[in-house]
Amino acid sequence: MKARRFATAVLLVAASMVQHVQAAAPQVIKVGVSAGAHAEIMDEVRRVAASRGLTLDVVVFDQPERIDAALAAKQIDAASFEDEPRFEAQCKQHGFPLTSVATTVTFPIALYSRKLTNLGQLQRGATIAIPNDREGTARALILLQNFTLLTFRDTAGLHATLADITSNRLNLQIRQVPRARLFDTLNSVAFAVIDSDDAARAGLYPARDSLGLEDARSPYANVLTVRDAERTQPWVAQLVAAYHSDDVAHFILTRYQDSVRRPW
16 A cells, blocks of 8 residues: 555656646747748847747748638737738628737838929929729828828728818829839829838838838837737737837847838
8 A cells, every 4th residue: 555655646746747847838929920021020029039038939921811810710829910900800801809919010101203302392283193992092191191281081080082182282183093003103193102012022112212101100000919818918918028129129220221110
């Protein structure tokens, strides 16, 4: 009996030690990102997080449209790849139980021109080009209002259309053009409003080439997202703190200048 009790005691101690080791093992947080700047920045976040005891696994998706579904399905633990309005639209459309916990970076739309070197040269009645899709139109109109070129109804918010314009002080002629063709309009318009992806494909960068660009604290700032049920987990606050660290801020500034902007 004594031998049996001793063996049982040894097994209990061993089991306790295994549980202790498992509890002490670092948790690996999988973060889904799109290729490019999001992945590059998250690699720097991973380095900072590791120095603070949080282990990140950066998962790069070739198809960013799959990331929200992967997060909802618990294939990853967090995501960083899209702006707030698009994220909210995806959650509403698909019923994803996800929430944003912090802003990340803003990829600014900007005004590009081959005819002007500053907006003070803009002539009355000039023709400008903006994206023709609903989101692109609204975002462009917000930018034009920020530069005091026009105003639109407050109630329009992030859904502004040309019909919502209430003032156009220079009587600008606004041409709506598919995003992929906006660069081609630069020979015929005073300026075009082009988003950062299309501008980069054309060799244009907001900080270097634009007449003016979107504020970092745009409503279209990108967000870090997690599942609703896990938003209060300690690792979420650790991840946000690592992203918003001075090291990551310095990386963004030196790597991208103002072509990628920081809203925090």
